[in-house]
Amino acid sequence: MKPTDDTNRPLLNISGLRVSLGGRSILNGIDLNVARGEFVGLIGSNGAGKTTLLKTILGDITPLEGSVDVLGHKGTRTGEIGYVPQKIALDPDLPLLAKDFVALGLDGHRLGVSLRGRHFWERVEHALEGVGALEYADRPVGRLSGGQQQRIMIAAAIVADPALLLLDEPLANLDPANSADIVVLLDHIRNANGIGIILSAHDINPLLGVLDRVVYLAQGRSAFGRTDEVIRTDALSDLYQHPITVLRTQGRIVVLADEGGEPGHHAAEYSGAENSESAETQEGGSPDGRL
Numbered sequence: 055m056k057p058t059d060d061t062n063r064p065l066l067n068i069s070g071l072r073v074s075l076g077g078r079s080i081l082n083g084i085d086l087n088v089a090r091g092e093f094v095g096l097i098g099s100n101g102a103g104k105t106t107l108l109k110t111i112l113g114d115i116t117p118l119e120g121s122v123d124v125l126g127h128k129g130t131r132t133g134e135i136g137y138v139p140q141k142i143a144l145d146p147d148l149p150l151l152a153k154d155f156v157a158l159g160l161d162g163h164r165l166g167v168s169l170r171g172r173h174f175w176e177r178v179e180h181a182l183e184g185v186g187a188l189e190y191a192d193r194p195v196g197r198l199s200g201g202q203q204q205r206i207m208i209a210a211a212i213v214a215d216p217a218l219l220l221l222d223e224p225l226a227n228l229d230p231a232n233s234a235d236i237v238v239l240l241d242h243i244r245n246a247n248g249i250g251i252i253l254s255a256h257d258i259n260p261l262l263g264v265l266d267r268v269v270y271l272a273q274g275r276s277a278f279g280r281t282d283e284v285i286r287t288d289a290l291s292d293l294y295q296h297p298i299t300v301l302r303t304q305g306r307i308v309v310l311a312d313e314g315g316e317p318g319h320h321a322a323e324y325s326g327a328e329n330s331e332s333a334e335t336q337e338g339g340s341p342d343g344r345l
């Protein structure tokens with residue numbers, strides 16, 4: 055769902071955010087906002103600060119400066135945000151059924167005995183149904199495939215009906231088919247529930263058909279806007295403070311660093327619908343190295 059006038063009040067508003075960890079500046083002046091039903095991609099290379107930003111939104115990291123407003127108030131309150139952490143390895147022998155894992159999303163944060171009545175299990179079932187995982191609800195969660203586990207993680211994150219869903223690299227360990235399935239599922243969830251989504255990834259490719267906006271992290275700073283505004287030669291060169299070339303070829307985008315650019319960064323290949331030219335188009339500069 056694209057945000058409409060009626061639903062345009064930001065779920066999340068981040069302004070001038072600065073975060074240091076262990077005395078090192080990690081994020082330095084981040085601004086972004088997310089509206090209801092909006093799908094935002096959080097893109098950056100290893101160590102760019104994606105997890106740090108998500109944990110700051112969750113309230114697990116206290117910023118040095120700046121503000122994080124959730125639903126118009128300072129900071130996060132329990133239940134407002136669903137979170138799918140970076141891949142956790144689940145022991146195949148973990149004595150926990152998939153539905154019990156999802157149930158922890160409703161009462162796992164509470165101390166003491168929880169009352170799990172009929173309504174409680176209806177909510178769990180509803181969440182499992184929403185991610186297409188009912189058929190393996192009674193199987194041990196540690197024995198499910200990577201794609202199935204990812205659906206269970208998402209169910210656990212949305213079962214409490216949050217306004218905002220944060221996912222930290224949920225596509226990282228999935229093959230292209232499973233990755234595409236999860237993207238379609240998330241697109242459906244934000245349409246059905248009006249939930250705002252921030253999903254972090256190295257590779258923007260699988261997301262381009264669904265993203266409303268992108269926040270691109272580099273050098274502790276961010277570029278935020280529509281994909282065609284951010285994934286551009288001029289915008290990324292400015293962000294990296296180094297010449298960057300964005301190529302469009304056969305409906306894909308490839309981001310390249312000119313010589314001496316940040317080493318080891320990924321190439322973000324674009325396969326979105328916004329640009330489907332078959333001839334290679336270069337936006338300027340000669341690419342020597344991959345970003």
Ligand SMILES: Nc1ncnc2c1ncn2[C@@H]1O[C@H](COP(=O)(O)OP(=O)(O)OP(=O)(O)O)[C@@H](O)[C@H]1O
Nearest residue numbers: 075076078080098099100101102103104105106107
């Ligand atoms: N507790 C900490 N103390 C000091 N530095 C830290 C701490 N946690 C993370 N960092 C550093 O902060 C930077 C950002 O880390 P972060 O995990 O947020 O990056 P990321 O973009 O999520 O990376 P990846 O894609 O590899 O998961 C890294 O350089 C990391 O080493």
